Amino acid sequence: MFDEIEKKWASMGGADGVLGKPYGESRKTIDGNGKYQRFDNGSIYWNPDVGAFYIYGVVESKYTKMGYESSYLGFPTSDTIDLGDKRSYNNFTGGVIYCHPLFHCIALRGPILDKWKQMGAEKSVMGYPVxxxxxxxxxxxxxxxxxxxxxxxxxxxxxxxxxxxxxxxxxxxxxxxxxxxxxxxxxxxxxxxxxxxxxxxxxxxxxxxxxxxxxxxxxx
Structure with missing residues (x-):
């Protein structure tokens, strides 16, 4: 396992943590600028510019569907954050994914994302992206x-x-x-x-x- 990814995984509790056991080897990302490792319950992505972060659940499914780091989202810049009630989100170099059980997982980016954050994000008068x-x-x-x-x-x-x-x-x-x-x-x-x-x-x-x-x- 790649050193930086292994350090992140160990800090999360290793095989007894949320991600569980690794399977396969650490691989280069599609764009060649980073590495990733699959685990039983998610993945860890590493990039030299942002570091190592884990992603899992419906957020990871959406990220996969969009094309991983080769999409406009780029690499994760935060771990997947659980908001409770089956709601979660993850920050990326090029945007964010927000998930809500009623509206599924939606990606945001650019000026619209900046405006929404300024307004208070999901706690604003706009609510969640749909x-x-x-x-x-x-x-x-x-x-x-x-x-x-x-x-x-x-x-x-x-x-x-x-x-x-x-x-x-x-x-x-x-x-x-x-x-x-x-x-x-x-x-x-x-x-x-x-x-x-x-x-x-x-x-x-x-x-x-x-x-x-x-x-x-x-x-x-």
């Missing part, structure tokens, strides 16, 4: 769905959260491909409800009146 990142029609931006909203990122427009009634009405109008286009501001709470600005209009929700005000700005 769908993989999707590219915008022009291929330059991305959007990701969460339990209670979306995060949209585009180099030409910025990165914004979408939630509440303005988001619902925006989808009714066609979403990203609709006449209002992408968001250009955060959703803003007001005494009467909430509103959000889009490229070609504003959607206002009057909570007390239970009324939606659609303000189109034109497409010029």
């Amino acid at each position: 769908r993989e990142i999707q590219a915008t029609e022009d291929g330059k931006g991305e959007c990701q769905h969460f339990q209670f909203g979306d995060i949209y990122s585009h180099p030409d427009h910025g990165i914004f959260e979408m939630r509440g009634r303005p988001r619902i009405e925006w989808y009714k109008l066609g979403g990203l491909n609709g006449k209002f286009g992408p968001p250009v501001s955060e959703v803003t709470e007001s005494e009467d409800g909430s509103y959000q600005n889009f490229k070609h209009g504003t959607i206002v929700w009057h909570g007390k009146q239970q009324k939606v005000d659609i303000q189109e700005h034109g497409t010029a």
